[in-house]
Amino acid sequence: MAPVLQTFDDLWIWNRVGDAMPWYYAVATNRMPAKYLISRRIPCELDLKDAEETELWNEHARLTQEFLRLWGSVRSAEVRLSSVPRAETSLVDLSAELAQRMLRHCNFCRWNCRVDRTAGTKHGTCQLESTSRVSSYFHHVGEELVFRGTHGSGTIFFTSCNQRCAFCQNGSISQDKDNGIPVTPERLAAMAWQLGTEGCHNINWVGGEPTIHLHTIVSAIQLLGIRKPSVRDLNYIEHVKSDLFRPLARGPGSAQYDGEFSVPMLWNSNFFMSEETLRILRPLMDVWLPDFKFGNDKCAIFLSRTPWYFETVSRNHKMIHDWGEDVVIRHLVMPGHVECCTKPVLGWIAENMPRALVNVMDQYHPDSFCDPSSASYDPRYESLSRRPRPSEILEAYRCATELGLRFQAVTFEKSRTRLTL
Secondary structure, eight states: OOOOOOOGGGOTHHHHHGGGOHHHHHHHTTSSOOHHHHHTTSBOOSOTTTSOHHHHHHHHHHHHHHHHHHHHHHHTTSSOGGGSOOOSSBHHHHHHHHHHHHHTTOOSBTTOOOOOTTTOSSOOTTOOOSOEEEEEEEEEOSSOHHHHTTTOEEEEEEOOOSOOOTTOTTHHHHSOTTOSEEEOHHHHHHHHHHHHHTTOSSEEEESSOSGGGHHHHHHHHHHTTTSOOOHHHHHHHGGGBOOSSOOOOSOTTTTEETTEEOOOEEEEEOOOBOHHHHHHHTTTOSEEEEBOOOSSHHHHHHHHOOTTHHHHHHHHHHHHHHTTOOBEEEEEOOTTOIIIIIHHHHHHHHHHOTTSEEEEEOOOOOOGGGOTTSTTOOGGGGGGSSOOOHHHHHHHHHHHHHTTOBOHHHHHTTOSSOOOO
């Protein structure tokens, strides 16, 4: 008799953390529709092209409340989504228009550069113009178990970043804005569609940093599942499809809810975004995977050349917590930074987001400017040219335990060192 493969629904992790991610789990198992499908049912009354940007934001605030009401009714089974018609012009369309307006005075992230990225004459921190580039996309089997599941996380890696982390482990992506291939919203939607139909449990928007590609991502979500991608687009994007094998789809019902393409949207980010970006993403993202790297601005400036770090990232974490969103927070334990970064970050989470899932990561290794074997090595970062000591990892775990954080399940199954208390 052939062995029965374990399904996503049956993974042991859900008995430990399922209560912290009820919406994501329901969407990933096709029990609920992805948020963008709900947002497509929220009608917008404005003429999007003629309205002033202030009018668009006021309408977005109003429609977000309408979204929350419908989302609540769908979650409680009071309303079946298929009974609500799609709007001719919807909250998703409004979100896409707002992102395009923001691009002309870019305020996607906390840098608030205000450059017109459509003009291509001035460049902000990310150095990008209006074109988005994707370095690779694939079934990621290295993410947390809740995201990689049995068929992988549908990960799309964008180029460039709005931080300059000296230890970046994706330096070829974040530091090279011309890596990969340029993508239109249609081709980006084709990537997401392909990953979803191949069985991925989510679409994992990452980089580099996805925030600086907000306009392309929202426009891709606007198109997602409306029609099947063209053969031409599928052939084009295949150049950066990086799967070592082509996984089998989960079955006829995979990525479907009541006959519509539905897959959870995952925002995998450094969380150094503006409030406006976060508000646009709220009715579109089903689960969040933010980094919380530094416990103070001094370390953030020295290690990533990022001012206003703690106030910005803590504010954004608090916003999604207050909204009741599903979230897994990542904190990377860095050598020599347990007292100044790990403990303050974990302490803040315990005080402000006590029930959130936290991955206290032991995977740090010297890379980019911290790697002595690299031509890019900078002696200023000598203190980060080693892995964390076992004592540092254990001290981080002890701190998380004493604070009562929910970290064991998502941390230990991914641990590199296999250290436990």
